[in-house]
Amino acid sequence: MLELMMLTGTVVYSITTNFPFSSWGEALFLTLQTIAICFLVMHYRGETVKGIAFLACYAMLLLALLSPLTPLAVVTLLQASNVPAVVVGKLLQAATNYHNGRTGQLSAITVFMLFGGSLARIFSSVQETGDPLMAGVFVVSSLCNGLIAAQVLFYWNAKPPHKQKKEQ
Template identity: 60%
Template sequence: MADTSDYPRGESFMDPFRGILVAYFMPENCYDKFFLDFDFLDVPCLKIVLSKALGIGIILGSVLVKLPQIIKLMRAKSAEGLSFNSVLLELLAITGTMAYSMSNKFPFSAWGEALFLMLQTVTIGFLIQHYGRRTGIGLLFLVVYFLLLAVLLSPVTPMSVVTSMQAFNMPAIIIGRLIQAATNFRNGHTGQLSAISVFLLFAGSLARIFTSLQETGDSLMALTYVISSTCNGIITLQVLYYWNSSPEHKKKKKKNKRE
């Protein structure tokens, strides 16, 4: 390990990484606190670093968070148990968060996962239609969504509309998750819902409560994630409750009753 005393005041052994650290993990003053003053217990700076690290972790995780769900649908060639209406409302919430964050110029680490979640949610929406033998509707859904997204992210859309969308996220998330929860309850199983994706979404939304408060200071964003965490928690509990239930298991049970 390099002897820090070999470095003149104002220089640090971490200077080769200064650009990356300041760009993605901490402001200049925190870099100085940590690597020039060696004050690693500065609480405000620790909060910033933790928030940035969590944000980047969430974004990296979001690249794959719904991939298990997509793979499960494609393997089963079925979207049984998934509600398209729930997916639409979730997509509305994700799009609102993305547009609101971009319009307010929030750092990418505070909302970046919305971009990847949007792409994966759109894919799931299409697959639900495709495996429901409505491929044409699925393609129309893709075209209409991306056209609307282009308009929403353009300067044509007033900020008031974007803010209203973000505010509408809360009822959209609640209704969307309740629709999925009701579908699970009615079916007596979670169908092709991926447990891995559900658990990751729940963990990510919990972490986002802290990062949104720390990085944006926006109470509307934070409240959205509080509600999202609560709703995701309900689905998570259902996944655990119906762990040993499946469409095939239910069909066998019904068949045995008839016999």
Template identity: 55%
Template sequence: METVDPLKEFLLKYFMPEKCYNEFFHNFNFLYVPCQKIVLSKILGIWIMLGTLIVKLPQILKLLRAKSAQGLSFTSVLLELFAVTGGMVYCIAHNFPVGAWGDTVFIVIQTLAIGFLIQHFGGNTTRGVGFVVVYCGLLSLLVSPLTPMLVATTMQASNVPAVIVGQLIQAETNYHNGHTGQLSAVSVFLLFVGSLARVFTSAQDTGDSLMTLGCMVTSCCNALIAGQVLCYWNRGPAVKEKAE
């Protein structure tokens, strides 16, 4: 009975097809570019998946510590939530594997929490609870068989415009305030690096130019916010008020 090499089984399951395993470990051709791209895409995909588990936690923790959501745009959060939900609903409607959209659930939960905290620290706790309840109700409806496929497709098509508008609103808020308020630099830079990685993985794994373009546009928007974080690094509400 042939024994299975645990290392080989692990590599084939998570990082490369068997043809690449043979190319690397039988032919010792580690410079074979097509397989290098496949392995890099797999590594980035795993990194993105793990990153989504914690990408917004620094933002949530910063809000809880400061007990303030100053500088964060609720409208921007709503548009981001719409974009993320649209992609998740589209994948579920097409019966894509959970691996293709499962990480999105963590983004949704974290974004929903940020939206609630913005309302809560703004003195509108009841509105924040209503926001969460209404969203959960709408999501249940969207993932049910009652929702036509056209709705899921339309939401998916609206992803990029929603992300662009949402990020521009946040950027305008930062510019108007002269600081980034309680915006978490850690979360901003994790989102930026993650969006750059998605450009490569979408091009490598899907070959869909429209999807890749969407990822590139998202990266540019995230770069704008990251640039503002660096620009306003030593500026905050107290600093601005003192300057005025």
């Protein structure tokens, strides 16, 4: 749900501020994928009616956010809330890596692609939108992704701790 909120904030903010589709289109497709996953989780739990209600509520919320009745300040706040969400999510991952002394099953390729992608998004956001809030989200994301990428390099050859057998 947190990811859906972040993606929705980006889509609504981008539509409201008339940014070109190329600067936010991936957020729309990720939003659609996330909504589909949410529905399917409920459906396969045998809660299809609950899933349909979720879809209807989300659609009404989206319509309300995109309507002229919603002040720009609310939409901007929704977009700005991405910053603490990114920071908390990534720092929790970094803290877990530090506590474990390794990155576990974390995919190095994925981490480096996320880092490179967030760096590229800084440039594209500045070029396509000129919006400091959009670029700022990607600056913060790049810093956090860079921290996790550094941990992947630092803990590259770290082995999981050996569990000692208890003598009885």
